[in-house]
Amino acid sequence: xxxxxxxxxxxxxxxIIGLVLVVFGLMFFLYRNKKxxxxxxxxxxxxxxxxxxxxxxxxxxxxxxxxEKVKKDYEKKVDDFKAYVHDMEKISxxxxxxKTYHIxxxxxxxxxxxxxxxxxxxxxxxxxxxxxxxxGDISAVKVGHIVLLKTGIYLIxxxxxxxxxxxxxxxxxxxxxxxxLNDLFPPEQKETEKTIVFDNKQVNQTxxxxxxxxNPAKRVMxxxxxxxxxxxxxxxxxTITPILFVDHHGNQFxxxxxxxxxxxxxELETLTKFLVKHLxxxxxxxxxxxxxKLRHSIENAGVDKRITEQPV
Numbered sequence: 255x256x257x258x259x260x261x262x263x264x265x266x267x268x269x270i271i272g273l274v275l276v277v278f279g280l281m282f283f284l285y286r287n288k289k290x291x292x293x294x295x296x297x298x299x300x301x302x303x304x305x306x307x308x309x310x311x312x313x314x315x316x317x318x319x320x321x322e323k324v325k326k327d328y329e330k331k332v333d334d335f336k337a338y339v340h341d342m343e344k345i346s347x348x349x350x351x352x353k354t355y356h357i358x359x360x361x362x363x364x365x366x367x368x369x370x371x372x373x374x375x376x377x378x379x380x381x382x383x384x385x386x387x388x389x390g391d392i393s394a395v396k397v398g399h400i401v402l403l404k405t406g407i408y409l410i411x412x413x414x415x416x417x418x419x420x421x422x423x424x425x426x427x428x429x430x431x432x433x434x435l436n437d438l439f440p441p442e443q444k445e446t447e448k449t450i451v452f453d454n455k456q457v458n459q460t461x462x463x464x465x466x467x468x469n470p471a472k473r474v475m476x477x478x479x480x481x482x483x484x485x486x487x488x489x490x491x492x493t494i495t496p497i498l499f500v501d502h503h504g505n506q507f508x509x510x511x512x513x514x515x516x517x518x519x520x521e522l523e524t525l526t527k528f529l530v531k532h533l534x535x536x537x538x539x540x541x542x543x544x545x546x547k548l549r550h551s552i553e554n555a556g557v558d559k560r561i562t563e564q565p566v
Contacts, residue, residue, distance in 0.1 A: 350501035384480035406493035411474035416455035422511025
């Protein structure tokens, strides 16, 4: 080997060694960068998790505060409503409603004595406030009595008037004496049914007070709407029967209405015959267990939960 060959090999060796060192240097650099990147990535992951936990905790805290606020607001509405119901119960029981309750109680006692039903097959709930919730507000409608029988649910509301009563009359039906009602009917309400009372409670023998009263059937029909969602778990379509009893204190009552519901009675004897006829002729819908569940659902739907089967 001459000197030139030696020098060539030497230079080639140096170049190869240099390339190897460069490659190892690059590998080491990349390795360090990879480790640094992995470390940075881990730190970012830890920071991200920590940030997410913090955001989640803050969200849960705000959500909890919001829930508590909504709960407190709702509880206040319920408390206010309880107070309202309690006050209304003190003043809203009329002598006519008490009379209706006693008639229903006597009917139940007779049916039990005659062996036509068991005591648990007729449940009388007097002075019922049926609650309804809409858009966060709580409202209620008061129904005089709810009677639970094997043949269905009967809502009975009592209206008391002193004087002769024309129920569901229109100007067309008034005919010859329609002029008496001109001031009670707007011109565009010629076919609208109204209830007119010739009030004799506070007038002398030569006086006459004629008044148009708010639709007496409204409350019991509202009661049907309020009761449907409460009883729908146990009831089948058509089992809620609305009944309006009119106590006119021995005056004259004429029913001119064409409406099929509610059923309207002005004599308690006729009302009791209607219930007995339903009991005898209609097919049973509920068992004793069903009736007890219905009672529980209705009683616990009322926020006051103090409905009993005793008059106040």
